[in-house]
Amino acid sequence: MDKGKHIKVLITKALEVINEVNAKALVLITSSLENEIPKVDVPIIVVGKDFDLSNDRIKKIPLPLSLGIKNVVNLVSAFLIENNIISYGETFVYVTPNTLGIRTVKKEIATTRGFFEEAQTVLQRLLEIAVELSLEGREGHPVGTIFVVGDTRNVLKYSHQIIPNPFKGHKLNVLDKNIKGIIKEFAMLDGAFIISNTGRILAAGRYLDVDPKKLDVHLPPGLGSRHLAAAGISKKTKATAITLSESGVIRVFKNGEIILEYNPRMRY
């Protein structure tokens, strides 16, 4: 039996499971949906690459499946809670090309307010890299870093090199196939990566010259200078900033606010 048939069988089974466990949503995690979307009373969420809110019954969440099923299910859980599709204590059923799963969301897993509306391909890719870096570190040591994406003219204006720019003169893009290893190597440098809207890496080792106090940025207590700088640059410019804390937590900032907070190291 081929893959397409497997998912059809799993979706049929999922409809039975939804009734049996009183699930409030059906989540289809698959890169291609040649199969018919099933007729079912609960909302359907399709996890795929592009963001496209097609109709009231079906929502599409842009998440790369390469994040791994555990991370995808965690982030989908947060999405369902924040969009009032399910409440804490309620259950959803998910289907991947080779698994059928049941998840009851018991506690806050992540904050994703606004993130999925922003998550274009470049941000999705950086989230994927940040998740890998959070889980693996560099040669087993925890790594922290900042990625600043978009509005590069202003970002460069409000930042300076603290070391010679290793990306100068190279046309490297975060969407390139073999780029992950290079980014992981340079993530150990102090400072930030500067990345264009199309994914071109313009610089690494860049200090962000923003004063969060003057910018009226308010973050939860306990977040240090890395996070304040990321929040600050996202307020001062139209860029989106992604931080990876040495503690493993990934945050995404837009306009000075946290629009995603997720710790891939946590067990939910």
Ligand SMILES: Nc1ncnc2c1ncn2[C@@H]1O[C@H](COP(=O)(O)OP(=O)(O)OP(=O)(O)O)[C@@H](O)[C@H]1O
């Ligand atoms: N303005 C800035 N621009 C770029 N990088 C910065 C800036 N401020 C701090 N950093 C980077 O953040 C690193 C960690 O700083 P600090 O420990 O104060 O931050 P933090 O927010 O507590 O981060 P973490 O959670 O990873 O410890 C610094 O070594 C430096 O590389």
